[in-house]
Amino acid sequence: MPHILIVEDETIIRSALRRLLERNQYQVSEAGSVQEAQERYSIPGFDLIVSDLRLPGAPGTELIKLAQGTPVLIMTSYASLRSAVDSMKMGAVDYIAKPFDHDEMLQAVARILKERQESRSTSGERPSSSRNDKAASSADGEIGIIGSCPPMLELYSKIRKVAPTDSTVLIQGESGTGKELVARALHNLSRRAKAPLISVNCAAIPETLIESELFGHEKGAFTGATAGRAGLVEAADGGTLFLDEIGELPLEAQARLLRVLQEGEIRRVGSVQSQKVDVRLIAATHRDLKTLAKTGQFREDLYYRLHVISLKLPALRERGNDVLEIARAFLARQCVQMGRENLRFASDAEQAIRHYNWPGNVRELENAIERAVILCESPDISADLLGIDIELDDLDDEDFNDIAPPQANNATHEPTEDLSLEDYFQHFVLEHQDHMTETELARKLGISRKCLWERRQRLGIPRRKSGAAAGP
Known part of the structure; x- marks a missing residue:
């Protein structure tokens, strides 16, 4: 059983993480600081160390040296994202943002432990062996997204085809549909899986800082730039850069990003020197970039660069x-x-x-x-x-399906066929809406008022304002 050390000063987070890992068959020890971990345990003896970045006393990155080769997974808030990237340069195996998704944490832990086991067992074998094994397991469909409806099955097929390439991918879908999960699947099934996946929410970074955050800056490039820093694009070198809500990216930053895609190079803010980067770009948006490009709110040349492969996530x-x-x-x-x-x-x-x-x-x-x-x-x-806004009167599908269309000419005896039901619904509403209230219509149809309104919208049946009665 793998033995994991948690170093976290917040008791609630530490206890919740311990329970999560123990319920998934991991042996867990814990400490509230680097000093406590040193005093209580032999740190190199663990299989994995999960540590917060900001701790009382020494930061979590100190454990990287103390671990002597044991992988260290850093936890950090989004506000400390740059420090997390710096910690990976110091030798951390990966970072995870707080508040973390439980599945994401379990997947990261399982992946790190598996890679450590593989590196131990194949130390005398050719490096290509483990990569081939990984590619074979990836082909089994380990995408990590729940769902088996036809649109999702089609999406999984596209992910498996696109992931092994270095092509730029644009993920489109409404907010909350899981665009970052798709980006992570594309990265995990690619040849870059062991390199960093750097995720950036373009809408969460102030416009005045976005270029510095993405492309880095030199000392003195602007007020407060007391030292040069690498950007997130540079931090993703060799791996994948995921730009969420790319439609919010300012036009100036779009021009710089276009250069990354065209030339494979970046130039820090305040620098005259360019440097090469090897980054695969995955972008996501809930906005219509094509329309934004036509109205001048998004660079048209960048849109076509991003639109090499387009993946559409269906709404829930x-x-x-x-x-x-x-x-x-x-x-x-x-x-x-x-x-x-x-x-x-x-x-x-x-x-x-x-x-x-x-x-x-x-x-x-x-x-x-x-x-x-x-x-x-x-x-x-x-x-x-x-806590959702929905009426609960007769919500069951069967209640509506039991209403058979009167004198239906349909050859089948199954009243659940969508077309016949919609024909009946439309006929009934148009015939009776002049002398029935919405509540009465809904009750006769065996559905809620909300469901009645939704079906009106879907079928394009306007609600009449006239009070004149029509004969039944």
Whole structure:
């Protein structure tokens, strides 16, 4: 059983991480500082060290030297991202941002331990051997994304085809659909998997600092630049740079990024010297870059450089039964995290999850389930605990499917065929909406008012304002 040392001064985070790792069959020891770790343990004797960057006394990077070859995984907040990149240059095997996703942490730990085991067992073999093995395992579809609806299966196929190349990829999809998961899958299945994956949210960095953060700066390049620093593009040399929300990138920074793609080189802010970099770029956005390019808000030449390979993530509402599969996975994770057991969704909760539109997509679903687990006082999670805005009257699909179209000419006896149901819905609403309220229409159709409104929108049936009665 692998033995992991956690060095973290915040007791809540340290305890939660210990429980997470122990529940996944790891032996765990812990300390609140580098000094405590030195006094209590033989640090090189662990299989992996997971340490916060900022600790009382010596920083977590001190463990890199003390570990004598044992891999060190650094945890850091986004505000300390630059320090995390610097720690990797000092020898940290990887970094992970706090608050971290539990699956992300488990995947990182498993990957690091596997690589360490492989490096030990194949030390006398050719380097290409482990790479070939890794490529073979990658072909098995270890992408790390939940879902089996047709659009996602098509996406997985494209990921496997694109990942081994160095082509630039543009990931498009609504906020919260999991664009960073796709970027991480592309990196993990590529030949660059052992090199850094540097993730940058372009919308989270002030416009005045974005060029310095991405491309670095020389000493004295601007007020406060007391020393030269490498940028995040340079930190990703040999690996992958993931630019999330690239549509928010200022035009000046876009010009510099275009040079990286065209020439494979960067120039720090305030420098006259260029330097070569080997970086694969993956970009993501929820905006329509083509429209932005036409209106001058995004460089058209950069758009075409980014659009070599385009991957489209479907919204959660377009993924059918995937939503329940994802919800159950989130429920299992939250139960582990909070020490709850035997929680399950009640029937009305499953109906609400299946019918709700989830405008915030997977991120909103995860937050709703975390809320429900916190508030739940019984083994069954009811729909009201999810905190979503949906009416619960007769939400079940079968309630609507049981309404057979009167005198249907359809040859089949199955009333669940979408076309016949929609024809019946449209006919019924147009015939009765002049003398029925929305509540009465919904009750007759066996659906909620919200569902009635959504079907009106989908089928393009306007709500009449006239009060004149039409004959039934």
